[in-house]
Amino acid sequence: MKKYNSILKYIFIVVASLFVIGCVHDDKYDEPTLDNFQCRTADYYTTGAGKGLTKWTLTTLKTKAQNAAIIDKAYIEGYVSSSDETGNIYKTIYIQDSPTNPTEGLTVSVDAVSTYTKFPQGSKVYIDLEGLALTTYGGVIQLGMITPAGTRIPEKEVNNHIFRDCNVRENIIPxxxxxxxxxxxxxxxxxxxxxxxxxxxxxxxxxxxxxxxxxxxxxxxxxxxxxxxxxxxxxxxxxxxxxxxxxxxxxxxxxxxxxxxxxxxxxxxxxxxxxxxxxxxLNMEGDKNGDGVDEHFPRLDGIAANPCGFNPATLTAKTVADVKQFAAGTTNWVQITGDFYLKAQIVANDETGNLYKYVYVEDATGGIRVNINKTDLYLESRFKLGKDVNIKLKNLYVRSVNGEIQLGDLFNNNTQFGQIEEANMYKYFFDSNLPARAVVPTERTISQLTNADVGRWIKLKDVQFINSDLGKMLTESNTVTNRTLEDCSGKTIILRTSYQADFGTKDNPLKPATVELEGGKGDAYAILSVFNGTYQLWITKLANIDFDNTPRCDGSVYTPIPTIFSDNFASGLVNWTAVSVTGAQTWLVSNQGNSGNNYAIMNGFASGNNANEDWLISKEVSLVGKTQAVLNFTTDVRYSGNALQVYATDNYTGTLSTTSWTQLSPTLDTNTGAFGDWVSSGNVSLNAFLGKNVRIAFKYTSTTSAAATWEVDDFKIKAQ
Structure with missing residues (x-):
């Protein structure tokens, strides 16, 4: 009865505490009182109910078999070295065998958060091992439990295995x-x-x-x-x-x-x-002696004082127009030598990957591209969309690059103009610590655009993709793809899109090679750039060109060819027949490196290059009654080897040799040096098979000297 009274007492204290402090917002929390809750002492294992359990050291535990439940009636003890109070450590409790001068540590994987409330740092804990299991992840042995959801100890099981010694709380000495x-x-x-x-x-x-x-x-x-x-x-x-x-x-x-x-x-x-x-x-910054001097400098790399302070009072403010003026009248790079700074708003960044290693900033006088040798700039507070950033300009360079004035630095032993190195970013970029503001576009028509607009975030009213672009994908090769926008007077401008962009999310990527252009008319929002006198647009998200289901300039409503069959391989190869002619390797489905999204893959390499011939044949798709039909898919290739071949047939016999195949000519990925650059096939005509039932086949071949890896995704047959 005493046990239940203690638990009820604990619950009452927690509820009462919540009632008292529920309206208080504070990032500092008092450690909860957990005396006699989920507690054990060493006596439990020497004279109590756990007397029959064998004590293992952490070293002994790590020698036991992995990936199987422990059947021994054994336990370990240790001291909690971690704390998840700040949220930096997640669903893990780290322990060590001694609070001082430890000789062994252990990673304990638990499906529970805020474990510091039960097992604060320094707690002595006992872990009953029967039913738990050892696994290895990333080279680290972990203690957990094998469950359908993974190898963490479920939250409801934590109390059955991990116990705190409420009489012992040590100071963990690193x-x-x-x-x-x-x-x-x-x-x-x-x-x-x-x-x-x-x-x-x-x-x-x-x-x-x-x-x-x-x-x-x-x-x-x-x-x-x-x-x-x-x-x-x-x-x-x-x-x-x-x-x-x-x-x-x-x-x-x-x-x-x-x-x-x-x-x-x-x-x-x-x-x-x-x-x-x-x-x-961390003791890596601050005045230790109270003498007004930060004793943590100079650093090993020679930085003599904290570089992260920004004092505009010591600098002269410049505008974007001023910065561009430094490069006026020359195509050479020009170094900025004065103690100047630029305060400007981030109006476009690299969040979708359509801009790569640069951002655009803008003030009332104009916009300019800033080149930085770092990816995922958008994740940093300094480069969040809409934020104001302070840029120290001294020692940076400006240059006209194919007609567009850009801000950057020199590289390659100061022989080329380009990106500011990541290691030097701290010298130039300072967060204004102001909240982000809405990015307001400059509204223009195509005819109104001038060089003063280059670098600005602009809005083009009432534009549409030209007729010859309709039905195409946003990108169709492993390079930047041009599409053309026009207004109702016939004036045109180029829209540039990188094949490396991703307009989806981490969990649901959306490659531009899979995005069909919308055929309506609307407003386009984009950065304006220029290349040798030709204006170009760069979008940062698909919503920037939302022209869906709206009348075109001539009043017509464009209807895209409907998709009658599609497969993104989420259900494996259920719509396909894999036929292996030669070699042990076969077509499979994978999602490795693709954020959990499946694709079909064939790879003839296994402990060396192997000779293979393998076909992947789609199910039958009816084109009866159709007057137009196209095929579209994406591919990704890595490593040298034979090109993938694509065929169609309307008389598949079940045997490759007795089937009449027609080879198709899609666009395929050609970049064998990297994964991830998915390329659209373009719209491949299937009009030769109208009125018939068609199957599509991918033929993979490799040799003992070369075996490429081919991946196929986003398969569609469209017809009307």
Whole structure:
């Protein structure tokens, strides 16, 4: 009865606390009182009900078989080295075998959050092992439970396996390591460690730990190679976008770093990682002695003072028009030498990938492209759409690139103009710390456009895609694709779209090669650029060209050819017949590297190149009664080898040799050097099969000297 009274007492205290503080918003929380709740002591295993359980050390546990439930009546004990109070550590409890000078650590995977309320850092815990299981992920042994949902201990099972010793709460003293000791300290994964005399590398300076909702890696360095200007050793710091400190600036100085030690090793080379429990564990910035001096500088890389402060009072303000004027009358790069700064709004960034390694900024006097050698700029607070950013201009360059004046820096031993290096971003870009503002377009007609509009976010009223573009995809090759917009007076302008863009979401990508142009008329929103006197538009999302179901300039309403059969392979190969003529490899369905979205794949490489001939044949599709029909799909190729061949037939016999095949001529991906550049086939005519039942086949071949990997997705047959 005492146990139940304790639990009821705990519930009453929690409810009462919520009633009292429910209207208070504070990021600091008092640690809950958990005395006698879910508690055990060492006596339970020596003289109590657990007397028959065998005590294993963490070392012994790690030697046991993996991927199978533990049947031994055994337990381990340890001390919690982690805390998920800030949200940076997620559904994981890290423990170590001693609060000081540990010799072994362990990663415990739990399907529960806010575990710090039951198992705060320093708690001594006992874990009953029967029914749990060991697995390895990324080279790290983890303790969990094998379930249909994964290998975490379900939340309802945590209380049956993990117990806190409410009489013991130790101060976890970090184990001091150097990065050179990491490779010989795999036994310490899960332990709290301290690395001294380290600093975040310059790429991280003046940026936040993580953007909202996204986990990012930052790098800390130890030791400095003055000749090659690089750290002797580095490690990764993993930062969650859900951490309470995610939007704080990374400390800019040199000092000690305290965090949980881990690694990720999918292959032969490990990447050592550290997880911050709380930013107060980092002593890498600030006035330690109260003398007004930040003793964490100079850094190993020579930075002598905190570079992240921005004081406009010490600089002269310039406008976009002023910056462009520096390059007026020349095509050479021009260095800005004055102590100037530009305050401008981010009006277009790289969120969809249609802009790549650059952003556009704009003020009342105009807009300009800013080149930066970094991807995913949109994730940083400084480059969020609508934010005002302060740009220190001294030592940057401006240049007219094919008629468009751009801001950037020199590279390749100062012989070429281009992007500002990521390692130098801290010198130039400073968050205004002002909330984002709505981006207001400059409204123009095509005839009104002038060079003063280049770099601006503009709105073109009442435009449409020209007739010859209708029915086409937004992109159709592994390059940038041009489409043409026109107004009702017949004036035209080019719309440029990168095949690398993705107008969907992380979970539901939307490749431009799968997007058919909308045939109506409407307003286009885009960045205006120029190339050798020809104006060009760049959109940042599909909503910028929303022309669906609206009358065209001549009053007609364009109706796209309807899709009568489509397959994105979400259900595997249910609509297909795979026929293997030669070789052990066959057509499969995968989603690797494609954010969970399936595609068909054939790869003749397995421990070397293999000779293969494999066909993937679609189900029968009726074109009876149709007057027009086209085929459309996307492909992605990697590694050298034979091109994929595409055939159609209206008399499939079930045997390849007795079937009459017609070879088709679609556009296929040709970039064998990388995955991910999906290419549209274009609309391949099937008019030769009108009035018949048609099947489409993909023929893959490879040899012992070359075996490409071919992927097929977004298969459609359209007819009317």
């Amino acid at each position: 184990k001091v390591l150097t990065m050179s000791q990491f490779s010989s300290s795999n036994n310490l994964i899960g332990c709290l460690v301290e690395i001294k005399n380290v600093e975040f590398d310059s790429r991280a300076l003046c940026s936040t730990f993580a953007p909202t909702g996204t986990t990012v890696d930052k790098t800390i360095g130890e030791g400095w190679d003055g000749v090659n200007k690089k750290y002797l050793r580095t490690a990764v710091v993993r930062n969650s976008g859900y951490a309470s400190f995610a939007n704080q600036l990374v400390p800019a100085g040199n000092g000690s770093f305290v965090g949980v030690f881990s690694k990720y090793q999918p292959g032969s080379t490990p990447t050592y990682q550290l997880y911050i429990n709380r930013v107060t564990d």
